Amino acid sequence: MFNTVQVAKEALVQDAFAGRPHLPIVDWITNGLGIVAVTFNHSWRQQRRFALHTLRNFGLGKKSIESRVLEESQYLIAEMLKEKGRSVNPHHIIQNALSNIICSIMFGDRFDYDDKRFEYFLKLLNENILLIGSAAVQIFNFAPFIKHFPGPHQKFKQNVNELSGFVRHEVEEHKKTLDPDSPRDFIDAYLLEIEKQKSNKDSTFHDENLVRSAADLFEAGSDSTATTIRWGLLFLIQNPDVQERCHEEIVQVLGYDRLPCMDDRDRLPYTLATVHEIQRCGNIVPFGLIHETIQPTNLHGYDIPQGTVVMANFTAILSNKENWKHPDTFNPENFLDENGHFSKPESFIPFSLGPRSCLGETLAKTELFLFITSLLQRIHFSWPPDAQPIDMDGIMGIVRYPQPFSIICCSRDTKK
Template identity: 70%
Template sequence: MWTTMKNLDLNSVGLSLSLGLIVLVLYEIIRIISSRAKTPPGPTPLPFMGSLPYFVTKPMELIRSMSQYGEMTTVYFGRKPTIVLNTIQITKEALVQNASSFSGRPSVPLIDWITKGYGIIFTSFGHSWRQQRRFALHTLRNFGLGKKSVEERVSEEGCYLVAEMLKAEGKPFDPQHAIHNAVSNIICSIIFGDRFDYNNKRFAYLLKILKNHIIQTGSLIAQIFNLFPFIKHFPGPHQKIYQNAEKLKDFVREALKEHRETLDANSPRDFIDAYLLEIEKQKSNEDSTFHEENMLISTADLFLAGTDTTGTSISWGLIFLMGNQDVQERCHQEIVGVLGYDRLPSMDDRDKLPYTYATVYEIQRHSNIVPLGVVHETTQAVKLRGYNIPKETQIMTNLTAILSDKEHWKFPHTFNPENFLDDNGHFYKTESFLPFSLGPRVCLGETLAKTELFIFITSLLQRIHFSWPPGEKRPDMDGIFSVVRSPQPFNILCHSRDSKE
């Protein structure tokens, strides 16, 4: 009899759990139906997970499908709706004309765990963000951003990069470390006051950690963490993301320690010196957001953003140029026709090198390294094209659709510099070219990135011919999708060009 009652109890528990689960799923389905009636159309979400499983397995396929729903799409990454802006017109309306309503940043558990809400890129739209961004822009300009001094540093680093690549002349090698080291050296010279040799093992290790950190931050485990942030208290692969972030912060901490010990208040050398002086200056200001923790994260933000995005764009550029030898050859002929083989390129040469300049822009368009832009959030309830969008709704910009809109591009789906040339062969760009975003949250390193891209790519094409090694498997052009869409590892062949060719 006891055994019978025990079996009945277990059956009752099982039945209760099953019924409870069914009720929960039905409630979730009803909630989704109610939510979808109030938002722009989009793919049908799964209960609790939304489109997240599909986004993790086939991200670019999902992103390319979004524009079929119209100028706005609603996608569920988990239980909350995200509004995706698919056209340049509605993007400008939201991020520029209604900037104050669309310039927030959502609370992302993984990012909050790492940054504690400090820094520039992912911090919320408010007093701290304004102070930190304003200071960063002002200080970066003081140390050469947008001036000849930084341009000269980029040109000099371009020479180092060419020499580094030609060390492996005729032998297959992966160029991505050298490219990222070169790009990173520019922002490092501004932030830390120093550059790092390409054979510096410690810095090479740091760049490897940085790359892994960016990939992991957009990985499946990161998405699971954002759904269930309480797992930070338990062991698992998510702890590796935090550990890598701490290693990057340790690098910055060490630099801060060295700067503090050698600081000369009358002669600041770089961004860190300027920040240390600002902390002292703002001590009596109750509204100040300048303190060591904000300095640490703001410096790390500049280091990460100033290294990976531009380096990734140049890496994609080499892939496109090796696959389009006619473009590579035409650029080289134009460059040597204007500069010869020895004069270093400068930003003043852009008008004399329209095809090369168009190629640099086409590399940015076609590489599309941030397919959905950096996520925004509404700071208040707002109306957009007839839809009532609540406060704290996530907003994304479908740069994939905008950068391949057939109404604005002559060759929307292929790599072709003619997208940036008029009928007379002169350079021009349309309003749909916005890899740096729009509005108050526009990339603060845009000027530096444009300088690096033009001078580095021009320097490489001036002196080196790039080709695929025989039998080299071509990388998947969807790449590795994460915070930044980067190419899979690939090898190249370099051959020096000289005046005798």
């Protein structure tokens, strides 16, 4: 377990620590395909390199992705304000909004918030993220023969098959309308890569890897950021002074009508600090994903054999008393210097580091800043009058979810 940022930084940047352990539950559902769960090998290298290159081509880090996020933020604001001050559970609409960004990159289109097929798809995704962290499914790793018997693991597998079916349907539809001269999205680009690599005997590009890689990117690219924003709403409601200070800063710089852009970050230091503090306190993946050494190595004078399972303790790193001014409370001052300028401590590594760092880091940073800033510009968030105290420990799966909650969304007075 890497409990300090210094040790985590030294280890995670090395290829030696970039493996994934053999987990029967993962093998059962992925067949060794995809990006997130496969070990450090030729297939993983090809798939990750292609994914990074293709995601950049379709807008990551460019103005085009900003415009997609901003467009979706306006749909989300309109949806939140539909209830006109009545209590609303924001879980689904936030999930849908974030999923639509990665959908537009992967599948070339977004889905309406009342699309029943897509709502069902997101429900399966949420179920599985909770299921894979449950004791019942983890037992599978110690007794994989139970795949022949009923139990929660069968529901998990069924959900994976249905999610894969959703992606497979999209792939088949894309094949019918593919224009080699004008790829529309990730699936088109991947289909063209399959064709291009046909004569390469070392190629790992084929339909099944496309389905698994697309599912990996979709799952990773929608749920984690949506979960962070849900935590953000909780922290902002529980800290109304922070919410008001962000709103005042945003309106002072942007007014009520100009949409934010990434270039505004320097002019919105308190809001930017709040976005980072939401990530720090949300701490949605407390121990990251499991790593395994792929060769014998040495760390801080200790010999570590090949095949050693290791993890980063992000909970300890993101709350270390030596590195944070206010380690145990929600306080954006953790990311501000004495002059009120944004300043990021070296212990802030929520996307991990090295070859296994989050593929979607650039996208997530864009989404978090633009969505949260847009919401705070236009909406005041508060508890319903009958709200019960919420357990801030959350629900643990692979991802740390907040407990279900409802909020009241009131439109800000745009005539001030």
